[in-house]
Amino acid sequence: MKNFRKYKIVFEIGVSFLLSFVIILAYFHETTNFENLALGVYTRAYYAKFNNIPIHAMGTRNREEIIKGSKVRNAKDIVLLIGNSQTHSINQYKKGNVTFPELLADSLNKKSIDIIASSVPNATMEDFYLIYKSWQKDLNIKMVVLPIFLDDTREEGIQQEFYNDIKSFRISDTNVVAQKINDELEKMQKTTRAIDLAGLKQTFQEKTESKFDNYLHHHFSPWYYRPNIRGEFFSNLYKLRNTVLGIDAKTKRGIIKNVYLENMKALNCILEDCKKNNIKVLVYIPPLRNDYEIPYYRDEYIKFKKQIESICKLYNSHFINIENCVANKYWGFKGTRTFKGLLDIDFMHFQYPGHIIMADTLQSEIEKIIKE
Amino acid sequence: MIFNSVTYLVFLAMAVILYWLLPLNIGRGLLFAGSLIFYGFWRWEFIPLLLIAAIVDYWCSIQIDKREEPKSRLRFLIFSLIINLGILFYFKYLLFFADNVVWTLNVFGCHISIPHLDIILPLGISFYTFETISYTVDVYRRHIKPERNFLTYATFLVYFPHLIAGPVLRAAEILPQLKNKKPFDSEFITTGMKRIIQGLFLKVVLADNIAPFVNEGFSMNAASLSAIDVLTLAFMFGLQIYFDFSAYSHIAIGSAKMMGINFPENFNFPYAAASFREFWKRWHISLSSWIRDYLYLPIMKTKVISDGATGIGNVLNDNQPKRNKNVALFLTWSIMGLWHGANWTFIFWGIYHAGFVFIERIINKFRNKPEERNWRKLFISWSVVIPIAMLSWIPFRAPNMGVVWTMYSKLFFLKEYTRLGMKENIYIVCALLFALTTLMYLYKTFISHRIQRVVILSSALTISAYTVMIILVFTFLRPISQFIYFQF
Numbered sequence: 001m002k003n004f005r006k007y008k009i010v011f012e013i014g015v016s017f018l019l020s021f022v023i024i025l026a027y028f029h030e031t032t033n034f035e036n037l038a039l040g041v042y043t044r045a046y047y048a049k050f051n052n053i054p055i056h057a058m059g060t061r062n063r064e065e066i067i068k069g070s071k072v073r074n075a076k077d078i079v080l081l082i083g084n085s086q087t088h089s090i091n092q093y094k095k096g097n098v099t100f101p102e103l104l105a106d107s108l109n110k111k112s113i114d115i116i117a118s119s120v121p122n123a124t125m126e127d128f129y130l131i132y133k134s135w136q137k138d139l140n141i142k143m144v145v146l147p148i149f150l151d152d153t154r155e156e157g158i159q160q161e162f163y164n165d166i167k168s169f170r171i172s173d174t175n176v177v178a179q180k181i182n183d184e185l186e187k188m189q190k191t192t193r194a195i196d197l198a199g200l201k202q203t204f205q206e207k208t209e210s211k212f213d214n215y216l217h218h219h220f221s222p223w224y225y226r227p228n229i230r231g232e233f234f235s236n237l238y239k240l241r242n243t244v245l246g247i248d249a250k251t252k253r254g255i256i257k258n259v260y261l262e263n264m265k266a267l268n269c270i271l272e273d274c275k276k277n278n279i280k281v282l283v284y285i286p287p288l289r290n291d292y293e294i295p296y297y298r299d300e301y302i303k304f305k306k307q308i309e310s311i312c313k314l315y316n317s318h319f320i321n322i323e324n325c326v327a328n329k330y331w332g333f334k335g336t337r338t339f340k341g342l343l344d345i346d347f348m349h350f351q352y353p354g355h356i357i358m359a360d361t362l363q364s365e366i367e368k369i370i371k372e
Numbered sequence: 373m374i375f376n377s378v379t380y381l382v383f384l385a386m387a388v389i390l391y392w393l394l395p396l397n398i399g400r401g402l403l404f405a406g407s408l409i410f411y412g413f414w415r416w417e418f419i420p421l422l423l424i425a426a427i428v429d430y431w432c433s434i435q436i437d438k439r440e441e442p443k444s445r446l447r448f449l450i451f452s453l454i455i456n457l458g459i460l461f462y463f464k465y466l467l468f469f470a471d472n473v474v475w476t477l478n479v480f481g482c483h484i485s486i487p488h489l490d491i492i493l494p495l496g497i498s499f500y501t502f503e504t505i506s507y508t509v510d511v512y513r514r515h516i517k518p519e520r521n522f523l524t525y526a527t528f529l530v531y532f533p534h535l536i537a538g539p540v541l542r543a544a545e546i547l548p549q550l551k552n553k554k555p556f557d558s559e560f561i562t563t564g565m566k567r568i569i570q571g572l573f574l575k576v577v578l579a580d581n582i583a584p585f586v587n588e589g590f591s592m593n594a595a596s597l598s599a600i601d602v603l604t605l606a607f608m609f610g611l612q613i614y615f616d617f618s619a620y621s622h623i624a625i626g627s628a629k630m631m632g633i634n635f636p637e638n639f640n641f642p643y644a645a646a647s648f649r650e651f652w653k654r655w656h657i658s659l660s661s662w663i664r665d666y667l668y669l670p671i672m673k674t675k676v677i678s679d680g681a682t683g684i685g686n687v688l689n690d691n692q693p694k695r696n697k698n699v700a701l702f703l704t705w706s707i708m709g710l711w712h713g714a715n716w717t718f719i720f721w722g723i724y725h726a727g728f729v730f731i732e733r734i735i736n737k738f739r740n741k742p743e744e745r746n747w748r749k750l751f752i753s754w755s756v757v758i759p760i761a762m763l764s765w766i767p768f769r770a771p772n773m774g775v776v777w778t779m780y781s782k783l784f785f786l787k788e789y790t791r792l793g794m795k796e797n798i799y800i801v802c803a804l805l806f807a808l809t810t811l812m813y814l815y816k817t818f819i820s821h822r823i824q825r826v827v828i829l830s831s832a833l834t835i836s837a838y839t840v841m842i843i844l845v846f847t848f849l850r851p852i853s854q855f856i857y858f859q860f
């Protein structure tokens with residue numbers, strides 16, 4: 001009996017190791033593009049260019065090239081468009097489609113107004129603050145254009161992956177939001193591997209672990225793909241959550257009070273800093289399709305819009321509500337983020353005609369404000 | 373050396389192979405040297421401190437054994453305690469003590485400042501200090517004979533699987549196993565591996581992935597949290613610390629098992645407890661039994677007749693008169709709190725537990741048959757005890773007492789139960805993990821032994837579970853953080 005038990009355990013653990021090894025070898029080999037995964041197959045990211053020179057950065061990527069291009073163009077006024085994925089995505093993309101920052105650049109450069117855009121998916125106000133401060137350092141910005149999405153006020157902090165080229169940058173302001181962002185930038189100066197080995201900081205084991213990690217990284221490919229598999233694992237958990245709880249694009253998203261307040265603090269910091277530096281600001285409530293019940297609680301959404309307007313008044317910033325400017329027919333669908341069905345309603349990204357409307361709407365506002 | 377790392381897995385494989393290949397004496401020497409290397413991978417500068425503790429208690433225990441006169445025996449015991457507790461006080465409590473003295477003097481108008489002291493807490497000091505103390509006390513109580521071979525004694529003290537975060541071992545449990553090597557059995561390896569896989573799964577897959585939720589919650593302004601948020605954070609941290617610490621114990625037990633050495637169990641589904649006494653028989657069992665035998669019972673002036681590691685509250689000699697029972701309870705728990713960390717939050721945590729054990733005692737006095745328990749009563753008790761036990765983790769995790777009071781105050785206002793202040797995922801993850809932990813307990817208690825009878829089904833389930841765990845451990849294995857109990 002004892003022998004049977006012994007061999008049973010050996011058999012079980014042996015087969016478990018063998019099976020896991022086979023599964024690891026079979027599945028740990030692909031790299032997923034998480035940006036496209038997040039946008040879904042029906043929406044495509046597009047970063048604006050002017051005369052084939054990039055003018056639109058994801059976060060602060062390509063900033064050197066963009067700054068250089070702007071200096072060559074030497075326009076009288078520079079307008080910084082900040083945004084989230086709405087600014088850099090085109091729903092039902094077709095060849096030749098461009099985004100509204102590019103359309104604005106095409107028309108406003110003739111009037112010596114240079115457009116620079118910078119956006120990150122699900123951007124928080126802290127992202128906006130960092131983006132604004134980092135571009136303001138190198139460009140003589142005349143005006144900032146900010147969309148405020150209720151959806152994004154449910155997020156907080158900065159999304160580190162978009163600021164790799166400004167790791168050493170620090171916001172010079174002394175407010176708590178700047179301090180928080182600076183702390184996160186400080187953390188970013190550590191490499192991904194250093195973060196993985198954080199538990200061994202300043203120990204001898206840090207060296208050996210680093211050596212083993214390097215060795216496995218180069219000699220055993222499944223080890224290399226582990227971060228990707230971790231990403232997919234969480235993505236599938238997210239889909240599972242949505243499937244089980246019946247969460248889709250139409251599900252109401254309530255305000256998370258603490259997170260919302262943090263976002264409002266950061267918005268105040270941006271507007272205050274712009275006012276101090278004589279930078280004009282246009283804040284807008286972005287387009288939202290209304291052929292379906294919106295994914296917010298009505299009363300919260302109304303309060304949110306009123307609050308943004310009153311904050312703008314406080315700092316003499318310009319405010320417009322263009323939530324209805326893009327007609328419902330110019331919106332589309334996106335790939336579902338559940339394990340059920342294929343399509344879901346896209347409340348964030350509109351089609352190319354929507355970008356044309358956005359460009360027209362913003363152009364008149366920008367020109368008006370610049371002239372003031 | 374941190375367990376959740378490739379370095380440790382390579383080190384363990386080498387240690388196990390050499391231990392079984394080499395004869396006993398050389399193997400023991402290798403375990404001693406290997407354990408020092410294991411410790412030195414963190415900071416080699418603290419190895420002499422470890423050796424001082426070993427030498428002092430080795431020498432004192434022999435001196436105690438040599439002498440018959442009680443006063444003389446006591447003198448060596450006190451000497452050992454002064455050295456051990458003195459070192460612990462310097463490294464762990466000096467700053468806390470100095471801060472509080474300065475604060476008190478300032479209150480009375482005497483303004484002084486102290487120079488900045490940069491003291492690094494040596495890893496595992498609280499654990500190995502308790503082990504050396506219990507060894508010398510056991511010799512003093514004549515429960516055990518002192519070990520004459522220094523290498524054997526020092527190997528017991530520094531043996532790497534338990535060195536940094538327990539279980540808190542007794543010499544009587546381990547010394548015989550170190551002196552008499554068992555013949556090799558492949559079951560040692562496979563059983564040990566299973567425990568290590570379980571431990572790594574709990575640490576790198578569960579605890580490390582819960583940590584960001586907990587950190588985010590506790591970094592929020594406490595005043596803006598709702599009562600539901602406070603409860604969720606308490607449960608979430610309760611689960612994190614359980615997964616993290618029980619993971620360490622699993623890996624320690626598994627690593628020792630691979631060398632044929634049995635460690636006592638340290639956790640037994642603590643969140644299935646239906647009373648505070650039961651909770652402490654299920655949580656960190658080796659520490660709670662240590663506290664009982666070397667602190668609680670001596671304070672009560674009750675003679676200790678056994679050194680079994682069965683958890684606190686299991687008073688072995690109930691027929692003896694118990695003096696200062698409640699004083700002993702609160703004093704013991706304050707010290708237990710202080711053992712965890714030099715901060716008032718930990719002392720409060722200890723008193724909190726003592727308070728509820730005390731309340732339980734009073735309730736039991738009024739019960740007709742406190743020992744009679746049916747499922748309905750057990751469920752009701754569990755539903756009351758677990759949220760209260762989970763809430764005790766708030767002072768354990770909060771940075772100061774101000775935050776603790778703010779968080780607790782939320783629980784007393786009805787309107788604070790009507791809103792949520794954190795992202796939805798944290799509530800979902802918390803509910804899911806708590807439900808899974810409870811289901812796991814129910815499975816282990818009521819179902820697993822039945823499944824064991826159906827060999828094919830039990831093997832299929834085991835293989836599936838371990839395959840999933842191995843893949844997830846491979847995916848998430850990285851020393852992204854230390855074990856929570858390293859800081860104690």
